[in-house]
Amino acid sequence: MTLNHRLRVPDEVAIRKIDNDTVLLNLQTGTYFGLDAVGSRLLELLEQNGELAAAHRAMLEEFDVAPEILEADLLRLSQEMSAKGLLEPLN
Amino acid sequence: MPHAYRICDLLLSSNSVLPELVPAEGSDPDCHFELLSAEEHPVVEVDWFHSWKADENGLEEENKEPWLRLGRVADGYLLRFPSCGDFIVSTDTMRIECRPLPGIPEVTVRHLLLDQVIPLVLSRRERIVLHASAVLTRNCVIAFAGNSGQGKSTLAMSFAREGCPLFADDCLVLRVGLEGWMAIPSYPGIRLWPSSVDALLRESVPTRDVADYTSKRRLGETEMLRYASGSAPLRGLFVLACGAGEVALEKLSPGQAMIALVKFAYNLDVKDVSFLRRQFDTVARLTEDVPAYAIHYPREFAVLSTVREIILTHLEEGL
Numbered sequence: 001m002t003l004n005h006r007l008r009v010p011d012e013v014a015i016r017k018i019d020n021d022t023v024l025l026n027l028q029t030g031t032y033f034g035l036d037a038v039g040s041r042l043l044e045l046l047e048q049n050g051e052l053a054a055a056h057r058a059m060l061e062e063f064d065v066a067p068e069i070l071e072a073d074l075l076r077l078s079q080e081m082s083a084k085g086l087l088e089p090l091n
Numbered sequence: 092m093p094h095a096y097r098i099c100d101l102l103l104s105s106n107s108v109l110p111e112l113v114p115a116e117g118s119d120p121d122c123h124f125e126l127l128s129a130e131e132h133p134v135v136e137v138d139w140f141h142s143w144k145a146d147e148n149g150l151e152e153e154n155k156e157p158w159l160r161l162g163r164v165a166d167g168y169l170l171r172f173p174s175c176g177d178f179i180v181s182t183d184t185m186r187i188e189c190r191p192l193p194g195i196p197e198v199t200v201r202h203l204l205l206d207q208v209i210p211l212v213l214s215r216r217e218r219i220v221l222h223a224s225a226v227l228t229r230n231c232v233i234a235f236a237g238n239s240g241q242g243k244s245t246l247a248m249s250f251a252r253e254g255c256p257l258f259a260d261d262c263l264v265l266r267v268g269l270e271g272w273m274a275i276p277s278y279p280g281i282r283l284w285p286s287s288v289d290a291l292l293r294e295s296v297p298t299r300d301v302a303d304y305t306s307k308r309r310l311g312e313t314e315m316l317r318y319a320s321g322s323a324p325l326r327g328l329f330v331l332a333c334g335a336g337e338v339a340l341e342k343l344s345p346g347q348a349m350i351a352l353v354k355f356a357y358n359l360d361v362k363d364v365s366f367l368r369r370q371f372d373t374v375a376r377l378t379e380d381v382p383a384y385a386i387h388y389p390r391e392f393a394v395l396s397t398v399r400e401i402i403l404t405h406l407e408e409g410l
Contacts, residue, residue, distance in 0.1 A: 012364070014367075016371065018344075018345035018346050018349065018378065018379060019344060019345055019346065020344070020346075021344055021347065021349075022346065023349045023350060023353075023371075023375070025353075025367065025368075025371045027364045027368060028364070030367065032349075032350055032353055033350075034346050035346075036346075
């Protein structure tokens with residue numbers, strides 16, 4: 001996976017935002033997943049247009065983090081969520 | 092003439108005596124249990140959809156067949172305990188039939204009915220049913236959720252030993268209304284390992300077999316051990332997080348609490364998408380309304396008094 005990927009939350013995933021956290025449930029597999037404030041922000045940005053690169057740019061403005069570290073974190077999280085059926089390629 | 096009992100506010104009629112339960116009045120049962128003979132084992136078409144490898148104590152042996160298999164049959168669900176027998180639950184959950192394997196004692200059938208099948212049946216009838224023990228303290232309920240074998244019953248028993256009526260052993264029904272979340276008492280019974288009985292009960296108390304395959308002991312109501320009989324508000328949820336360190340209480344964020352608690356919710360049909368969505372929303376509301384904590388402590392009887400003290404002090408301080 002690279003920042004050029006576009007991702008979306010599949011229809012069969014329920015999302016609940018509670019305070020700064022987000023909890024996702026894949027209704028087909030019963031898999032639950034919790035996101036902290038940073039993960040929740042990524043999901044929020046992906047829900048806007050699905051572009052990982054755009055999410056990376058926006059989060060660089062918002063968080064005090066080196067670009068390469070943020071990129072690695074976003075890709076790792078996106079891969080993990082994709083493997084659990086909580087994200088899928090857009091189009 | 093069927094016998095009638097109440098368990099978790101469910102009026103249960105039965106064609107066999109269930110001595111673990113308190114007899115109840117009522118001619119319009121919510122659910123009827125029928126114990127059939129071991130010979131009555133018709134072949135039915137089953138659509139298996141789930142299985143539990145680990146047994147009720149959280150133990151899982153490699154290459155062992157599942158402890159419980161769940162499937163759909165023509166008019167409901169089949170719960171197959173491969174070493175004990177079948178329970179068939181009607182789709183409307185108003186009827187439970189048991190066809191035990193030959194030689195399975197009735198005490199084992201009753202345990203599976205009361206402590207395994209009925210919690211799953213209730214999951215279809217109630218807003219939420221947690222795999223948790225609970226006690227009544229200061230007119231409020233505190234619940235202890237945790238994995239099987241993690242010490243929920245032992246912790247609840249340690250509170251009961253100090254005068255807090257027991258509310259539930261491992262099946263806690265929660266309802267929400269204008270007064271907030273209310274807990275419904277289960278039935279007067281708690282199951283403990285013999286080591287817990289020896290460590291927690293200073294004088295001898297009568298105990299009974301739980302089932303033929305476990306050394307756990309069942310304790311009913313005695314003068315020393317009281318059980319709650321009416322619903323009460325839920326004040327706090329404590330997730331057991333046993334470890335090697337010191338006793339510590341950690342406040343969980345609603346998101347953390349949701350992830351922690353959702354796995355302790357009973358669910359008869361894990362493939363029912365609309366049910367899962369409702370349960371997801373219910374757990375979210377529960378964790379927004381009721382404070383949840385992780386309680387860290389080493390699994391030693393000697394620290395239980397400290398665990399109790401920390402929890403009760405926290406309750407006194409208003410959570």
